[in-house]
Amino acid sequence: PSCCSKPIRPSFIFRTQIKIFLIKSESFLTLRSETMQPRTSNPRFSDFVDKQTGYTTKNILAAPLMNGKDPLGVVMAINKVGGNEFSKADEDLFTKYITFATVIALQHYTSYMYNVESRRSQVLQWTASKVFEELTDIERQFHKALYTVRTYLLCERYSVGLLDMTKEKEFYDEWPVKLGDVEPYKGPKTPDGRVTDFLSHLNVSASRTPPVDHWALVSGLPTYVAENGFICNMMNVAADDYFTFQKEAVDESGFVIKNVLSLPIVNKKEEIVGVATFFNRKDGKPFDEQDEQITEALTQFLGWSVLNCDTYDKLNRTEWRREIAAEMVIYQTKATPAEVQQILNTKEKFDMNPEDCDQREMYKLLRANIPEAKDVDLLLFSFSDLPVSELDLIKCGIRCFFELGVVEKFKVPAEVLTKWMYTVRKGYRDITYHNWRHGFNVGQTMFCLLQTGRLRKYYSDLDAFAMVAAAFCHDIDHRGTNNLYQTKSTSPLAKLHGSSILERHHLDYSKTLMAEESVNIFQSLQKRQFETVQHLHDVCIIATDLALYFKKRTMFQKIVDATEPMADEKEAIAYVSNNPIRKEIIMAMMMTGCDLSAITKPWEVQSKVALMVAAEFWEQGDLERTVLDQQPIPMMDRNKSDELPKMQCGFIDFVCSFVYKEFSRFHKEITPMFDGLNNNRVHWKELADIYQAKVDAIENERKRLEEEQAKKATGEDGGEGGKSKTCTIF
């Protein structure tokens, strides 16, 4: 209002508006409105400004601008016009004016702080946006983040120095130092003892790895910050003589360093990983507390985000280690040329490119070296591996593919087939039951179900090829312990796979072989065919998880029910083969039929194999007791081995019976398996009965002895029972 405009100059506060915010809070907390007159008599008057300007200050009327308890600034009226001193009336008027001045100052202050907070939010949000964009190394991450937020920093240039994070030198570089031939490093070090060599230095205008005499480093400030971890705000570089800032323009752009703000970048482990330095505030003024706050928020965030870079590094290293180990597994498991030659039986040591030789000749040679299917009963459900050597089983496996007619059709090079089959064998561990013999038996049974069992009519040649191959691989690298044991022992397999733990591992393994060209029997297939093969491997191998058996039971039964009344075979073929899901369900049940097929074998085979299965279970039971400190279930408890026949009967009744009964109903050609099963059921029942009779006899004997004892007790000396009777009488 015009009434207030005379004695003091209202524009004054606007001229000093920026300065208001530079006043340190503490010194003004006690300020009250006060007049000083005459100047000479007041000990608090300083003539500093008068000496600088030549102006003569006679008297001052001053008051603080307060935001609650925080001072925002001071308003001063200088040299009363038309008087020797400010009057009481001037003071009253001045105080009234202060109310309005406070409102204006507060508005400026709040608005400035709003801008600061707003920039801080922006800096954090944009930094986060870049940091979470991808995993990358620290240089790239910092560069991206800083480049993105540079406009919010309101400075002309910035630079970031990154420290070497390696804590130890190589021992052979330390030798000369330890021998005293070379001086040990005496330069600057971070608080945790690392050498403060800047590994690299990011700068908007400079190259990525500038020389040590780069203008951003030569001052020594970044090194000082790295050494001490302080935030350094150099308000006036020209006046500084501690650091050696370049006085002249740093480059042809004419850029001269005026003021510098340098901050350490500290990770969550409290290690200094780098130093961020900001040059020349955009408005020419020195960096203030708020600039410090914003850049501190930024560098803190960047420091924390080093977790991502460290993780990136760790992930890469882990992946490389995994790749190295995976290659070693393949190298150690892959059949050697000598092993392949054992089977191919070529005259020359065989180690050539499959493309280089006549495959027809190779097929002939190979067929001549592997037994005919009929000679070793490969086409019979009653086939037994027991009299056959492990090497011959490899040969038999190869024979199955020739019998299926898929070798020539899908152009599988003879030596690749041989190498694959041998490699599969080597992939099986030499454990009690789930070894190569079991793997072979499942493959052979699959072959039988397709050929002898005539299930092949529903499937293409490619399907049959994949199914038999998957069956051979279905338990590869089994460790002799089941899924539950993997879970309980928290093995890496269990951590990796949530369900069907081992099955997924067998599947992974079989796919690893497909990825290795020299043993990939599917190498000549087209992409689509190859995908089909992979999918069928998924279906077949996962299907061997008995936990999934009950899920597919009714689905399979429905198909059998539906096809049973069909008089025309073609109708049934169409019903199944035109529906990929039905094909897969039958396929999955075939895998179960193969996996459990030992139970359908002639009694002399089954009785031996059942003991191997049991032995492996007992070994797991032993591990559970010793390693996991748990009591195994009866099936795995070797102390309950006498109950094996009874448990076999239970297993036949609750699991196996359905499979073979339904398959026999589906295809009468499969009836031999069901017959075999029932025959074994009789044997196991017999054994179970004998054992039960023994148990009963012992139990009866025990009861008899007990009763006898009881009789004796009452008859002879009365005992406790007698005593109480006596008591009752009384």
Place this chain on the structure above:
Amino acid sequence: PSCCSKPIRPSFIFRTQIKIFLIKSESFLTLRSETMQPRTSNPRFSDFVDKQTGYTTKNILAAPLMNGKDPLGVVMAINKVGGNEFSKADEDLFTKYITFATVIALQHYTSYMYNVESRRSQVLQWTASKVFEELTDIERQFHKALYTVRTYLLCERYSVGLLDMTKEKEFYDEWPVKLGDVEPYKGPKTPDGRVTDFLSHLNVSASRTPPVDHWALVSGLPTYVAENGFICNMMNVAADDYFTFQKEAVDESGFVIKNVLSLPIVNKKEEIVGVATFFNRKDGKPFDEQDEQITEALTQFLGWSVLNCDTYDKLNRTEWRREIAAEMVIYQTKATPAEVQQILNTKEKFDMNPEDCDQREMYKLLRANIPEAKDVDLLLFSFSDLPVSELDLIKCGIRCFFELGVVEKFKVPAEVLTKWMYTVRKGYRDITYHNWRHGFNVGQTMFCLLQTGRLRKYYSDLDAFAMVAAAFCHDIDHRGTNNLYQTKSTSPLAKLHGSSILERHHLDYSKTLMAEESVNIFQSLQKRQFETVQHLHDVCIIATDLALYFKKRTMFQKIVDATEPMADEKEAIAYVSNNPIRKEIIMAMMMTGCDLSAITKPWEVQSKVALMVAAEFWEQGDLERTVLDQQPIPMMDRNKSDELPKMQCGFIDFVCSFVYKEFSRFHKEITPMFDGLNNNRVHWKELADIYQAKVDAIENERKRLEEEQAKKATGEDGGEGGKSKTCTIF
């Protein structure tokens, strides 16, 4: 000022201060100070408030409060006191007052916005602090972050629902759907097609996995947000009938939902990963635009930070896969009981616990089964592996440890030693040169240097044990290509190790064997001894990197120079063995001496071995040509195989000569190696000279023919030169 206080009520704007900020900007942009009178005649007057309150509005004087072009609110004076309408003077006064009112309103507005930005910064900083604290799963990360920032959100409760991120169902769960036996999922889905089942639900007050009828989910709002990705601000839950919010208190605390703000959490791949919902603003008002901004910044940050959780998951999975592969490598490489038995030659199949048997008896048995050192020249520098089978070399390796006397001293169980030695052999690949034979030779030479060369006097028994073991392992799992090839082919080994690539791998491998108890020959050592052994492995195996050879050359020479004049052997022993660095330098040079020892062998051996080395180099050269499409260096170029003798001479002169000369000077017992080297130098020089003579002869013949041709050209028909001569004549 008091002069302005009469006609309008200045407190009015303070009473409506919060409401100011709820006015939408657009509708006020054209507002100017305006009076409306009489009310009935003005079409813009709405009697809504009068009807609600019973108050009669007769006339209004209104003006907007502007912040530049943005309206902050409106001030209205209602019903002129002492008059029928506001006068021109009222309007003028009112307009003057508006200036002050604007300042106050602006201050409130700015202060509010400052608070919003400040909260946003805090929310972001604290969220970052938690997100970067550790790698963890999404549930824990979100829970930690939200719990930390909850005070800045100014709401009574919050909840976070996480979505199932799996995109595909297991195929056996899909079968019933595909067969039409089970209805496909018809419920809500995210925009990218995922089922919006909330996998888990975090809530400050609720358990981690609440039922679907939890009060925070039952309304259907989180599902709606997950389906559509919208931010939903429900200002008045009671009036809403689209969602079914629980009307009564949700629990015994009496908490009733009043207003709700729900936001999708979206990752960097633009997938909705969850929904964050905030209930009841602390001050009872509905959530406003600024609340939306703060929570949006938060959920955006959380969404981005899912990168960390995904990485955590990926890192774990990679690590598990690595562990699985590492176990498979050990399984496939570890000597089997049958293989151990081949050497131990026990009557029973040997597969028992080392602790279970009498080690003295086992030592006797083992010693009886392995050849005596003197019988196979193990103590001679001129030992040749060529006539010995690979299996016998394993036995010879075992013999070395018995000769050193370390087996009994360090209680190495006989079968562990056997298994370790056999496993080391299996760890070597069957490649042209860097195979088990080379590994054995280096171990045997180390044994010779210690025993025959009498270098053992500087070392403890433990040192000698570690040095010979490291020598046997020094090239384990070599792939027949050198470090440069690893780098050029960017193999995982090169990515993992920055320098001494293969050496670090051999070292890793040898340490893996130490970590596997059943093959750990150092299993009986104390912790400190075991650490010494590990360190000596570091020194010895890394030392075989020829790139480091020149670094240690002068250091070694200094030691030799220093000990040469010492008359007393004890003095030299003290000089070396009291200084661990000198011991290590000699040790490192011994490794080089062993690694290159083939060049010191009798000519009939060296001539054969040199060809194997060359053959492996040529194979790498072939790979460089075919795989890397690069021209190999002459040493690896099989087209330059004729130059082998010349290159051998160069290799002897520039690398080998120093080693054996210095060692012979150091210990005269080692002179046979230097003699052998010089003898081979003569042979190679001879061959080089023969080849050079051939080259020279060819060159001379070429020159002769050339000169002849030139003579002919000038003598017979003149040719071009003749023609021009003729021309010159003219």
